[in-house]
Amino acid sequence: MAVTIQEVARAANVSPSTVSNVLNGRDGRMLPETKLRVEAAIARLGYRPNRAARQLRTGRIQMLGLVVPSVANPFWGTFAQLVESVALRSGFRVLLCNSERDPEREHEYLEELWADGVGSVVLCSSLPSIAHVEPFLRQGMRIVAFDRISQLGDPAGLTNISVDNSLGAQLATSHLLELGHRRLAFVSGKLQSVNRQERLTGFRSTVDRLGVPAVVWTDDGSGRGGDLDAAEVGRAAAYELLDSAEPPTAFFAVNDMCALGVCAGVRDAGLVVGTDVSVVGFDDIALADLAFPALTTIRQPLPEMAAAAVTYLVGSADSGAGQSVMMRPELVVRASTAANGSGH
Template sequence: MKNPTVTIEDVARQAGVSISTVSNVLNGREARMTPDTLARVRQVIETLGFRPNQSARRLKTGHMPMIGLLVPSIANPFFGALARWVEDAALARGYGVLLCNTQRSATREREYAQAFMAQGIQGVILGSSLQAQEHLGPMIRNGLAAVCFDRTAQHAELPIDYVSLDNRSAGAMAAEHLMSLGHRAIAYVSAPLHSVNRIARLEGAREACQRAGVRFEVQTQEVAPGQSEMEMAEIGRTAALALHEKGTLATGIVAMNDMLAIGLLAGLRQSGRRVPEDVSVIGIDDMFLGQYLSPGLSTVRQPMHEMAVAAVERVLERMKDTDQAPHELIFVPELVVRESTAVVGVRHQPTRNQQA
């Protein structure tokens, strides 16, 4: 806990070092410091509960140190929530956040990363989970610290850290929930498979259905001309209408994410199908909006807050040493059962926010 009465002089005195040494530790300038000195200063900082006065630091340096955050679009509430948690975690550690929207474009990612480095920003969190990463190679090799959010280190070729949900398990968990309710024909609905996390969720659901011998179909809804891929709800609505038109036999639907699931609910209503009486729907993410829908959206939760904190901590650590080997942190998904899923043929009203 922060102790506002403790000063940098107190830390230096108790650690037996100079004030400049404490300042170097606080600002990440540790290259010429012995491990024993660094450990001693850090221990005293923790014991005394010292936190530097950020306002005073900004007055002295003339600026707040920044990290970058690249997301597809904050028009999607999921990424708005991610930005909020990343900013909170960064501010608690003395950093601000510069946010940019990439629309899942590798060109935009590269241009923003170049702009960050030109402005002296040394670290970036990447939220797009694009399959290819080489467009970032020159910046990474020139010292930009990067952390990828919501993708794993599989086939990683660059020194980047990874903070991700176990997306394959999340897709499997969603499908298994529907199967536990007696659904023997399941559809998986997705936007275009441009990112690693989308592919992993689909593969997890497919594999779970194959193991159980359950009928499985995929509706990959392409983006219409002039339609932004970030219009997830509309993509979901269109997908529901497409499934209805082709006469799907699915009684349960797994949506790639919650925003797409929200659109599915609208499209199913439009096509005359009731949720959950005629068809059950489950999403992935556990966006805060899901609990306020009617019916409430069953989903697979990813621990956004904890993942955002981990991403910030990893990018700050990597900024100290960009040559370190890639780190990977994988978070476990959690099933959240609400009213949008039910036993086949039975009207089911589970307790709101029931978790399994």
């Protein structure tokens, strides 16, 4: 099998980026002994630069990186398809990585992408701090942080593209209040991402404004809470909250997979979704309309968001750098919500 740039890096005890810099003449600030060590490893292993590395001499290759939390959540599978579709029309292909919102894993992916000549990346973890990507921005990588508003201390040159998550949560919560629900619950896995925190903020601001009691249920530290566990988290929340002294009559879940888990927990409790208990999700994945009853949710304008991300990355060097773009969500009312007390 062909020797990889990562194997050369390990043999020379340097990073893949350092090997890439040697291969492409970017060694002006490098210690002579480091360069010699890399060249010796290349010769010893018989490494031959691939097409991507060769093209770095004249510019970026026609490839984008897409780092998502996990395509186990259908939302990210749909977004990946949309990004790829837009990218292909511009002559670019897409490399997909699943990070589970782990900064260390994201750093490793970005290092490998950069070393292989991929200089443009859509990063979808929505973490509050993305200091781990700053070294790549300094080297010239173009990064779009997706589903994340700008944060204090963000590195210069970072572009953020997001839906208004707080507004979406306000729309969902207001819908439940207008239906007469006065015991509401917000359900989420771990709140480590900016988008989830914004959704909680929107929920709280709406119930607090009207003085309505509400419960916030988040992951209990058991290790659940990632995109792989969203449905399980929703089901566990429904079990616990519906068994309480004053169970909620309505749930707002942080995303649709979590909401579908809540629906399963409601059914397990012998209750009827959309009659005894109302449930709202967020994202409007394809399963939302196929569920029974169909799920009321907040729709993100994914095609427009994907197009904006790709357009920035494949555009001119100064097109949109450092900007924040926020798009408006939409409430989609289906059968999983109804007036409070409609089942009695």
